[in-house]
Amino acid sequence: MPELPEVETTRRGLAPHLEGRRITSVLLRRPDLRWPIPRAIKRQLPQQQILAVRRRAKYLLIDTEPGSALLHLGMSGVLRVLAPSTPLGAHDHVDIGLDSGQVLRFTDPRRFGCLLWQAAGSTHELLAGLGPEPLTADFDGDYLFDLSRKRKAPVKTFLMDQSVVVGVGNIYVAEALFRAGIAPTRAAGSVGRERYERLATAVKDILAHAIHRGGTTLRDFLNADGAPGYFEQELFVYGREGEACKTCGRRLRGDRLGNRATAWCGHCQR
DNA sequence: CTCTTAACCTGGACGC
DNA sequence: TGCGTCCAGGTTAAGA
Known part of the structure; x- marks a missing residue:
């Protein structure tokens, strides 16, 4: 379930339970997740106080004095406080015990997620090449226009490239392109300013709205909930190939x- | 550089 | 009920 809004919702749900707490154990x-969990996680985290829970792109960072635990949920990862x-x-691959008596549990069936270590004062190489956060002023139409000149790849692929802009995954890119009236197949360089x-x-x-909705559904991380679906009724194109366009009625x-499923309206999107 | 493709892994849905 | 096939919200490594 993790594109930017889901990761941000996770962050907001976790933060009140983690920040200020001391880590008592790491199990x-x-x-063997996407990459092996480095020794530093087990060696450095115990006894540390959690200073902040942050998000960069689709990564979560749990800050402590010697460094940060860097988490990615992959396709199927879930973090809960239990x-x-x-x-x-x-x-259930990882338990991080807290002095509140609860545990932060990382669950990930497909194991595309990761748990890595970023030493204080350094930037992990996975974060080094990332593009701007979409909800900041760095990201706007001029930025996309300038960067896309002479790009031949489909505009959808361009927008999902995390070095262009972070956090936009297969669902939200489809919805954003629909709202903007742009066919996902169009070459990025052929789209005007x-x-x-x-x-x-x-x-x-769309991202801001999804965060808003997610915040209301996944607020309680004490319970084993997890099932999202909150945005489902609001999808215009994602997962709706062959169904009727909600705007013009034509078949999507x-x-x-x-290599990613893509649905769009040939009439509303050019 | 840019772009495309295959690969990582498990589980659920679907067809026979 | 069982089995094969395909698909999934992400990302990287390798090759063209």
């Missing part, structure tokens, strides 16, 4: 772009 049940007595699932202005605005509006087209 690695299955260290009572230690909560029954263990098959894919004005249309990029609309696209940047659409990305911001579908194709694969960069």
Whole structure:
């Protein structure tokens, strides 16, 4: 479930339970995630106080004095704060014990997620090449227009490139392109300045709205909930290939772009 | 550089 | 009920 809004919702849900707490234990049940969990996680985290829980792109950072735990949820990762007595699932890979008596549990069936270490004062190389946050002023139509000149890749692929802008995944890119009236197949370099202005605005509006909705659904991280679906009723194109366009009624087209399912309206999006 | 493709891994949905 | 196939909200490594 993790694009930017889901990660941000997770961050907001976790922060009140983590910030100011001291880590009492680190239990690695299955260290072979996308990358092996480095020794520093087990060596450095215990006894440290959690100073802040931050987000950069789709990564979460749990700050302590010697450094930060860097987490990515991949496709299927979930983080919850639970009572230690909560029954263990098959894919509960990490428990971080807190002095509140609760545990932060990382669950990830597909193991595309990761838990890495970023020493204080340094920037992990995974974060080094990332583009701007979409909800900041750095990201706007002019930025996209300038960067896209001579780019031949589809505008959808361009926008999902985390070195262009972070946090936009397969769902929200489809929705943003629909709202901006741009066909996802169009070459990034062939989209004009004005249309990029609309696209940047659409990305911001949709992400902000999804965060707002997510915040109301996933607020309680003490309970094993997890099932999102909150945005589902509001999707115009994602996952709706073959169904009727909610605007013009025509049948939505579908194709694969960069190995990702893509749906759009051939009439409303040019 | 830019772009495309395959790969990582598990589980759920679907067709037979 | 069982089995094969395809698909999934992400990202990187490798190759063209």
